[in-house]
Amino acid sequence: MRILFVCTGNTCRSPMAEGMMRQIAKERGLDVEVRSAGVAxxxxxxxxxxxxxVLKEQGIMDRIVSTSLHGELVEWADLILALTEGHKRQIVYTFxxxxxxxxxxxxxxxxxADVLAEKEELQRLAAELELDRALGKKPDDAARRRLNELLHRLPVYDISDPFGGSxxxxxxxxxxxxxxxEKLADRLASDRDHSGDTGWG
Known part of the structure; x- marks a missing residue:
């Protein structure tokens, strides 16, 4: 599994994620390659x-220098994890x-489970409304109201930006x-354990 972490300048959040994930993967025996980059x-x-x-204090001595996000890196990655919604939008817009x-x-x-169910509902509603728009149909007001309600209820998935801070x-x-x-490592370990890779063919 090749994981790419992405933030803005690749000098704060994504290199911390890269260093920590490499350490966690090694400790847990996960077969993971990790890199990081910045959209700007x-x-x-x-x-x-x-x-x-911060990394040194955790025993992580990796020398990580910034890399701008480019097509080869995007292709290299099996999984791209952005540190904020804004970064995610920028990645998807560019690639x-x-x-x-x-x-x-x-x-x-x-x-x-409740959040995951609401996320699924949000995606379904957004797709339906987009299809109506493409077909020139009048959007369903109830669906739009529900979409807005879900957008306001769902959690914000941004990691706070420490740049320039203390x-x-x-x-x-x-x-x-x-x-x-840690939750990511749990998920990767679970995926590995349930992948059927048990030597039974």
């Missing part, structure tokens, strides 16, 4: 000082073929990322 990154910049010290493997990190690890801001973002990555 310049190549070769160092991680922010606070991001680097539409990646839509089926692009999520926000928190969205991908969501495990609340070490405390970086600690907070890192804690958010690590909590999501």
């Amino acid at each position: 990154a310049s190549d070769g910049s160092s991680m922010s000082r606070h991001a680097e010290s 539409p073929a990646a839509v089926d493997k692009t999520y926000t990190l928190k969205e991908y690890v969501e495990d609340n 070490r405390e801001d970086y600690n907070r973002a890192a804690a958010e990322i690590r909590a999501a990555l």
Whole structure:
């Protein structure tokens, strides 16, 4: 499994996610390759000082330099995890073929059954309304109202941006990322265990 984490400049959130996920995967024996990139990154910049010290404190000494998001990286990845909804939209807008493997990190690890059911309903309603629009039919007012209600009710899946902030801001973002990555590792381990790869053919 090849995972690509994406944020804005690839100097704060996505390199922290990359470093932590590599560590977690190694600890749990998961066969995962990890990289990171930024939708507005310049190549070769160092991680922010606070991001680097957060990782060092967790025993992660990886030297991660910024990489701008490009087509080869998108193709390389089996799963693209954006750190915010805005990043996800930008990835899908620039690389539409990646839509089926692009999520926000928190969205991908969501495990609340009620939230998942509402997300499914939202996608279905959006598709129906889009089809009505394409066919020139008048949109269903009740469906539009329900769509708006769901949009307001569903959680925001953004990881807070510590850029330019204090070490405390970086600690907070890192804690958010690590909590999501632990859930991601649980999901990957579960997928591996249920993939039928048990040596029974």
